[in-house]
Amino acid sequence: xxxxxxxxxxxxxxxxxxxxxxxxxxxxxxxxxxxxxxxxxxxxxxxxxxxxxxxxxxxxxxxxxxxxxxxxxxxxxxxxxxxxxxxxxxxxxxxxxxxxxxxxxxxxxxxxxxxxxxxxxxxxxxxxxxxxxxxxxxxxxxxxxxxxxxxxxxxxxxxxxxxxxxxxxxxxxxxxxxxxxxxxxxxxxxxxxxxxxxxxxxxxxxxxxxxxxxxxxxxxxxxxxxxxxxxxxxxxxxxxxxxxxxxxxxxxxxxxxxxxxxxxxxxxxxxxxxx
Amino acid sequence: xxxxxxxxxxxxxxxxxxxxxxxxxxxxxxxxxxxxxxxxxxxxxxxxxxxxxxxxxxxxxxxxxxxxxxxxxxxxxxxxxxxxxxxxxxxxxxxxxxxxxxxxxxxxxxxxxxxxxxxxxxxxxxxxxxxxxxxxxxxxxxxxxxxxxxxxxxxxxxxxxxxxxxxxxxxxxxxxxxxxxxxxxxx
Numbered sequence: 001x002x003x004x005x006x007x008x009x010x011x012x013x014x015x016x017x018x019x020x021x022x023x024x025x026x027x028x029x030x031x032x033x034x035x036x037x038x039x040x041x042x043x044x045x046x047x048x049x050x051x052x053x054x055x056x057x058x059x060x061x062x063x064x065x066x067x068x069x070x071x072x073x074x075x076x077x078x079x080x081x082x083x084x085x086x087x088x089x090x091x092x093x094x095x096x097x098x099x100x101x102x103x104x105x106x107x108x109x110x111x112x113x114x115x116x117x118x119x120x121x122x123x124x125x126x127x128x129x130x131x132x133x134x135x136x137x138x139x140x141x142x143x144x145x146x147x148x149x150x151x152x153x154x155x156x157x158x159x160x161x162x163x164x165x166x167x168x169x170x171x172x173x174x175x176x177x178x179x180x181x182x183x184x185x186x187x188x189x190x191x192x193x194x195x196x197x198x199x200x201x202x203x204x205x206x207x208x209x210x211x212x213x214x215x216x217x218x219x220x221x222x223x224x225x226x227x228x229x230x231x232x233x234x235x236x237x238x239x240x241x242x243x244x245x246x247x248x249x250x251x252x253x254x255x256x257x258x259x260x261x262x263x264x265x266x267x268x269x270x271x272x273x274x275x
Numbered sequence: 276x277x278x279x280x281x282x283x284x285x286x287x288x289x290x291x292x293x294x295x296x297x298x299x300x301x302x303x304x305x306x307x308x309x310x311x312x313x314x315x316x317x318x319x320x321x322x323x324x325x326x327x328x329x330x331x332x333x334x335x336x337x338x339x340x341x342x343x344x345x346x347x348x349x350x351x352x353x354x355x356x357x358x359x360x361x362x363x364x365x366x367x368x369x370x371x372x373x374x375x376x377x378x379x380x381x382x383x384x385x386x387x388x389x390x391x392x393x394x395x396x397x398x399x400x401x402x403x404x405x406x407x408x409x410x411x412x413x414x415x416x417x418x419x420x421x422x423x424x425x426x427x428x429x430x431x432x433x434x435x436x437x438x439x440x441x442x443x444x445x446x447x448x449x450x451x452x453x454x455x456x457x458x459x460x461x462x
Contacts, residue, residue, distance in 0.1 A: 007417070010362065032359070032361065032367040032369075033361055033362055034359040034360060034361045034362070034367050034387045035359055035367050035369045035371075038359065038369070038371075038383070038386075038387065039371070075369070075370060075371045077370055077371055077372055218370045221340050221356075221367065221368045221369065221370065222367075222369070224341075225341055228341075248370075249355075250339070250340050250353060250356060250368050251340065252339075255341075
């Protein structure tokens with residue numbers, strides 16, 4: 001992508017975000033302004049909108065276009081075993097500890113097209129814990145969840161994912177987890193059997209269960225500080241004592257008042273709830 | 276020249292040598308922040324801030340998300356994220372698609388900074404082998420900021436500054452030996 005950006009004022013963006021909340025109940029007002037504005041401008045350019053008024057009218061009156069809007073302004077870039085060292089820590093430290101529980105409930109918040117959900121499922125299977133685990137993988141965007149549920153990813157990505165898998169401590173033949181079907185790799189039904197894909201909006205929806213592990217990586221960076229506090233509180237409300245919270249490489253619990261109740265796993269963006 | 280509120284330096288292949296030459300000659304009391312966005316491989320984090328902090332008395336640190344942008348500090352854009360600047364002079368990080376095959380993208384930082392700092396922004400594009408930064412410099416000019424490039428004749432890889440020169444009305448074309456003085460005079 002190589003875009004020259006149109007000039008749209010911050011006020012126009014505010015008006016649009018207010019529309020979305022009023023017409024559709026989607027609240028993007030707590031998102032980082034620069035980021036959401038870039039996403040909006042990007043779509044405005046991609047779809048060659050004639051004017052901002054026309055763009056706004058279309059979003060408000062064409063529900064199909066609104067779906068595209070939500071899909072395009074949320075960031076859905078993800079990969080399997082992204083940040084392999086993180087997954088290595090999950091494999092070697094976090095999940096073995098949770099393995100002593102009779103049942104493991106995991107919440108993957110902001111799962112996008114599901115690559116991380118299947119990655120976790122693979123590790124659970126290799127640790128012989130999959131049969132007693134359940135992964136709730138949620139996202140605000142139904143379009144990406146539909147894709148996640150198909151358990152198919154581009155064949156062209158498999159070389160990279162296989163390298164990530166090995167770097168994350170995997171020792172099996174990665175290709176044994178999928179069957180090649182032309183340009184797509186279809187992952188086994190067994191991996192999917194313990195994943196529940198469901199819509200959940202971190203901004204407006206409440207806690208729906210208690211978990212021993214919550215992962216939310218590279219989602220909080222899109223929220224402003226106030227919304228980050230609110231979402232971290234939601235995670236805290238949804239996490240059992242001695243449970244783990246995992247954030248993205250550049251995200252932290254440090255600025256939050258909740259941090260005093262958590263102990264960080266050294267060198268990783270993983271915190272354990274100790275009180 | 277108006278008062279400078281921020282300097283952003285973008286570069287790719289061949290830009291590290293320039294930074295290593297320029298940083299030691301910078302005044303230790305700059306009245307504005309410097310943000311450095313250079314393309315590099317994912318996973319090479321923390322090496323670059325360490326390498327550069329040995330070359331200057333100014334504080335050098337990698338950008339943390341939501342951190343306030345402060346004068347007198349040299350910020351390094353982390354690898355594998357786009358670094359954006361918010362209206363309230365804080366940083367945001369963004370893991371969206373690569374731009375010009377790059378994350379961090381120089382365009383993303385130049386463009387968001389252009390709106391925020393307007394005519395108080397100075398952006399400098401160094402050596403590199405792709406055109407990332409060129410659209411960003413267009414935005415900088417559109418918002419009244421100042422656009423400078425490394426003199427392509429002095430660049431290890433001249434494509435990036437050359438593209439900027441062809442497509443944008445550039446205010447300053449700087450050989451490496453003039454850069455530190457140019458920056459110090461912005462203070």
